[in-house]
Amino acid sequence: MDTEPDYAALATVLGLALRSAGIPAGPDRCERLGRALVVMGATSLTELHACALATMVADPSQIEAFERVFAELFYPGTMPRRPPLVAPQPGMSIDADSAAPGDEANRDPAHSADAPAIQRDVPVPVEAPADETGDSGDCEDLAEFPVVRRVASAAERLRQQDFNSLSDAELGQLATLMRELVIAVPPRRTRRYRPRKDGVRLDMRRTLRLARRTGGEPVQIARRAVRSRPRRLVVLCDISGSMEPYARALLQFMYVSSRTAALRGVRDATRPRTEVFTFATRLTRLTPALAAATPETMLARAGEAAVDWAGGTRIGAAVRDFMDRYGVRGMARGSVILIISDGWETGDPALLGAQMARLHRVAYRVVWANPRTQSERYRPEVGGMAAAWPYCDAVVSAHNFDALDDLLAALSAPSSRGRPALPLPVQSPEAAAGLAERDREPVASEPAAAASAVPSDLADHPALESLAHLTGLRPGNPPRLENFRQETPLS
Amino acid sequence: MSSEFPDDLSERFPDVAALTAALGKTGYLAGEQLAAALFLAVRMGQPILLEGEPGVGKTEAAKALAAALDTVMVRLQCYEGIAAAEALYEWNYPRQLLAIRLAEAEHQHLADSDLFSEEYLLARPLLTALDHPGPRPAVLLIDEVDRADDEFEAFLFELLAESAVTIPELGTRKATFPPIAILTSNRTRDLHDALKRRCLYHWIGYPDTGRVAAIIRRRVPGASAVLAGEIAAATSRLRGLELTKPPGISEAITWAGALTVIGAEGLTAGAAERTLSVVVKYPEDEQAVREASLAAVVGDGHRA
Ligand SMILES: Nc1ncnc2c1ncn2[C@@H]1O[C@H](COP(=O)(O)OP(=O)(O)O)[C@@H](O)[C@H]1O
Ligand SMILES: [Mg+2]
Numbered sequence: 001m002d003t004e005p006d007y008a009a010l011a012t013v014l015g016l017a018l019r020s021a022g023i024p025a026g027p028d029r030c031e032r033l034g035r036a037l038v039v040m041g042a043t044s045l046t047e048l049h050a051c052a053l054a055t056m057v058a059d060p061s062q063i064e065a066f067e068r069v070f071a072e073l074f075y076p077g078t079m080p081r082r083p084p085l086v087a088p089q090p091g092m093s094i095d096a097d098s099a100a101p102g103d104e105a106n107r108d109p110a111h112s113a114d115a116p117a118i119q120r121d122v123p124v125p126v127e128a129p130a131d132e133t134g135d136s137g138d139c140e141d142l143a144e145f146p147v148v149r150r151v152a153s154a155a156e157r158l159r160q161q162d163f164n165s166l167s168d169a170e171l172g173q174l175a176t177l178m179r180e181l182v183i184a185v186p187p188r189r190t191r192r193y194r195p196r197k198d199g200v201r202l203d204m205r206r207t208l209r210l211a212r213r214t215g216g217e218p219v220q221i222a223r224r225a226v227r228s229r230p231r232r233l234v235v236l237c238d239i240s241g242s243m244e245p246y247a248r249a250l251l252q253f254m255y256v257s258s259r260t261a262a263l264r265g266v267r268d269a270t271r272p273r274t275e276v277f278t279f280a281t282r283l284t285r286l287t288p289a290l291a292a293a294t295p296e297t298m299l300a301r302a303g304e305a306a307v308d309w310a311g312g313t314r315i316g317a318a319v320r321d322f323m324d325r326y327g328v329r330g331m332a333r334g335s336v337i338l339i340i341s342d343g344w345e346t347g348d349p350a351l352l353g354a355q356m357a358r359l360h361r362v363a364y365r366v367v368w369a370n371p372r373t374q375s376e377r378y379r380p381e382v383g384g385m386a387a388a389w390p391y392c393d394a395v396v397s398a399h400n401f402d403a404l405d406d407l408l409a410a411l412s413a414p415s416s417r418g419r420p421a422l423p424l425p426v427q428s429p430e431a432a433a434g435l436a437e438r439d440r441e442p443v444a445s446e447p448a449a450a451a452s453a454v455p456s457d458l459a460d461h462p463a464l465e466s467l468a469h470l471t472g473l474r475p476g477n478p479p480r481l482e483n484f485r486q487e488t489p490l491s
Numbered sequence: 492m493s494s495e496f497p498d499d500l501s502e503r504f505p506d507v508a509a510l511t512a513a514l515g516k517t518g519y520l521a522g523e524q525l526a527a528a529l530f531l532a533v534r535m536g537q538p539i540l541l542e543g544e545p546g547v548g549k550t551e552a553a554k555a556l557a558a559a560l561d562t563v564m565v566r567l568q569c570y571e572g573i574a575a576a577e578a579l580y581e582w583n584y585p586r587q588l589l590a591i592r593l594a595e596a597e598h599q600h601l602a603d604s605d606l607f608s609e610e611y612l613l614a615r616p617l618l619t620a621l622d623h624p625g626p627r628p629a630v631l632l633i634d635e636v637d638r639a640d641d642e643f644e645a646f647l648f649e650l651l652a653e654s655a656v657t658i659p660e661l662g663t664r665k666a667t668f669p670p671i672a673i674l675t676s677n678r679t680r681d682l683h684d685a686l687k688r689r690c691l692y693h694w695i696g697y698p699d700t701g702r703v704a705a706i707i708r709r710r711v712p713g714a715s716a717v718l719a720g721e722i723a724a725a726t727s728r729l730r731g732l733e734l735t736k737p738p739g740i741s742e743a744i745t746w747a748g749a750l751t752v753i754g755a756e757g758l759t760a761g762a763a764e765r766t767l768s769v770v771v772k773y774p775e776d777e778q779a780v781r782e783a784s785l786a787a788v789v790g791d792g793h794r795a
Contacts, residue, residue, distance in 0.1 A: 032537070032691075035535060036531050040531065050524050053528070054531050055531070055692075057692055059687075063694060
C-alpha cells in the first residue's frame with residue numbers, strides 16, 4: 001500500500017505485451033489503463049486485472065489472448081487451467097462441461113472451447129475468493145510483486161534507453177510516458193490587462209462601475225493583472241541520417257505534447273504555440289502535420305519530407321532559410337527556439353555562426369538539443385557546434401526519455417539574456433586531443449562509454465528475458481524514417 | 492464545472508466493493524469484473540459498452556446502476572433506422588402551428604425565434620440525459636446499439652465525445668452533468684472501432700450455476716435454496732443441448748417463479764414436465780429436450 005506502483009510504466013508494458021499478442025492496445029488505451037489504475041488506486045493483481053480487462057479489450061475474441069498474456073506476465077509457469085464452464089454436479093448425466101463449449105463456439109468467438117475464464121466472471125489465474133461478500137482475500141501488494149518490479153524496471157530501462165536504439169514498438173510505448181510531460185515556456189506579458197481578483201493593479205474604471213451598484217461607494221475594489229500570452233516555440237529539427245532516431249523520438253514528443261494540451265483543453269499562457277520545421281539540406285515546415293491523427297502519421301509525413309537526407313546537413317543554410325522566410329515575418333521574435341541537431345555541419349560553419357547570431361538577437365531564448373552532449377567528455381571543439389555554441393542559451397542532450405527533463409527545464413527557464421553566454425565546458429588537456437578527432441566521427445560509432453552505461457540489450461538480462469520475449473522489446477537496429485514510413489498503417 | 496459530481500460519487504463509492512454492495516441492494520448481482528468496469532465508468536466518466544448474449548443482464552445492469560447511484564435512468568432503445576429526431580430532439584410542430592394560428596388571429600407577428608424556442612422543443616432521451624439538472628449525472632442507457640445503423644453510431648460517437656449537442660436554432664448545449672453512458676449490444680453485428688475505442692468494455696458471460704442460483708433467490712424470494720440450485724443446474728444442462736434458443740437468466744427466473752407457484756419443493760421430472768414451456772420456447776427445442784430425457788435434465792439420476 002505504501003509504495004504505489006508506477007502505473008504508467010505498468011500500463012505501458014502491459015500494452016506492449018498485448019500488442020505483440022495482436023490486441024490493438026495503442027497508446028490511448030494504455031493511457032486509459034493508467035487512469036483507471038489511479039482511479040481504482042489499484043494495489044492488487046485482481047484490481048490490475050479488472051482495470052486492464054475493462055480498458056484494453058474491446059471484443060470477446062480478444063479475451064483469450066488477453067488472459068494468456070496476463071497470465072504469462074504475472075503468473076509465469078502457472079498457465080491457467082481450463083475452468084469448468086459450470087460447477088460439476090454430482091451424478092450429472094448430461095455433461096454440460098463438454099457440451100456447452102461446442103454449442104457456444106458456434107455462435108460466439110468468445111466461447112471457443114479453449115477460451116479460459118470467460119464463463120466465469122473471475123479470472124482463472126487470480127485466486128478467486130471463495131466467499132460472496134466481496135471481501136477478497138487478495139492482499140498481494142501489487143508494487144511488491146516480482147513481475148511488477150520487473151515491469152517497472154523494464155520501463156525504467158525504456159526511460160533510459162538511448163533514442164537511437166528504440167524499436168518502433170518501444171517508441172510507440174514511450175508516447176504514453178511522454179503524455180505525462182508538459183512543455184512549458186515562459187509566458188509573454190502584454191501591455192493589456194485583464195480583470196483579476198488577485199491582480200496587483202487597481203482597476204479604476206471597473207471599481208467605479210461596481211460602485212454604482214452600491215450607491216457610489218466603492219465597496220468592491222476591482223483589480224487587474226497584466227494579461228499574459230503564450231510564447232511561440234519554434235522547433236528546427238535535423239532529420240539527416242545521423243539524427244533520424246533522435247528526430248523521430250523528439251518529434252513524437254512535440255506531437256504528443258501539443259496534442260495532449262489541445263485534447264485536455266489546456267490553454268494557459270505557458271503552453272506554447274508550437275511551430276515545427278525539419279531540415280537536412282532543405283527546410284520543411286511540419287506544423288500542419290502536428291494536427292495529424294497519430295504520431296505515426298506525423299512521423300510518416302516527416303519522413304516524406306526527408307527525401308534529401310543523403311545530401312548532408314546544412315544547418316547554417318536551414319537557419320538562414322528559416323530567418324529569411326519566417327523569421328523576418330516575426331516568427332522568431334520573442335520566441336523560444338529549439339534546435340535539434342548533432343551539429344554535423346556539412347556546409348560552412350561560419351555561415352552557421354552568423355545565422356545563429358542573427359537568430360539569437362531576436363529570439364527570447366535559444367536551446368540546442370544535441371544527443372552527443374550526453375557524454376561528459378563532449379567538447380564543441382570544431383565545426384558547426386563550436387560555431388553555434390556562443391549563441392545558445394542552453395545546450396541539452398535530450399537523448400533519452402529521462403533526459404527530457406533537462407530539455408523541459410531549458411525551455412521553461414526565463415531568458416538569461418544580459419548574463420554571459422553559455423560557458424564552454426571546461427576541458428582536460430588530455431581529452432582535448434582525442435575529442436577533436438571524435439568530433440568528426442558519426443555518432444553511431446561513438447565509443448561505448450555511454451552505451452554500456454545504458455544497456456540497450458534487454459534480452460541480456462536474465463530476469464527480463466521472458467518479458468522481452470513477451471513484449472517484443474527488440475533492442476538494436478535503430479529504426480529509420482524510411483522504414484517507419486513503409487510500416488505506417490493508414491489511420 | 493462538474494467538480495462536485497465526482498466528489499459526491501467518489502464519496503458514495505470509494506471502491507468497487509461499495510458499488511457491488513449498492514448494486515446488490517437493488518437485487519442485481521454483479522460479478523467482480525463487471526462491478527469493476529461499472530465502477531470505472533462512473534469514476535472516470537467514460538462510456539462503457541456491455542456486450543453479451545441476450546438475457547445476461549446488460550439492460551438490468553444499467554437500471555441497477557441508476558438505482559444504486561440514486562439517479563434517473565434515461566433509456567434510448569435502438570432499432571433499425573433510428574435517427575436523431577427520435578433520439579435527440581424534435582420540434583413540437585402541432586404546437587408551433589397552433590401558435591402561428593393564434594398569432595394570425597390576433598394579428599400579431601411571430602418571429603422564427605419565437606417559434607423555435609425552448610417552449611416548442613421536445614427533448615428525446617439523449618437530450619434529456621444531457622440536460623439532466625443533477626445533482627448526480629443521469630445514467631444514459633443506449634440499449635442494443637447493434638440494431639441501429641452505422642450512421643447513427645457515428646452520431647452517437649460525436650455526442651459521447653463532446654457531451655454536447657448543437658441545436659441550430661438554439662445553439663450548443665453542453666451537459667452540466669455529463670451522463671454516465673452505458674451502451675449495450677447483443678453482437679448481432681460488430682460495432683465501429685471508433686465507437687469502441689471511446690468506451691470501456693465488458694463482456695458479460697453467462698454466469699456459473701452458483702451465481703444463477705443466487706440471482707434466482709434474489710428475484711424469486713419464494714424459491715428455496717435447494718430449488719434455486721436445481722433450477723440453475725438444470726438450466727445450464729439445457730444450455731448444453733444444442734437448442735435454437737438456449738434458456739438464459741430470465742428463463743431460469745421465470746421457471747423458478749412457475750415452480751414456486753405450483754408449489755414444487757424440488758425440481759422433479761414431473762414438475763419440469765408441467766413447466767417446460769416456460770423455459771423452452773420452440774417445439775423443436777422441446778423435442779430435443781425430451782430426446783435427452785427430462786430426468787437427465789433435472790439431474791434425477793442422483794436424487795432417487
Ligand atoms: N446479475 C444479475 N442479477 C440479477 N438479475 C439478473 C442478473 N443478470 C440478469 N438478471 C435478470 O435477467 C433478466 C434479463 O436481463 P436483461 O438485462 O434484460 O438482459 P439483456 O439486456 O442482457 O438481454 C432480467 O430480468 C434480470 O432481472
Ligand atoms: Mg437488454
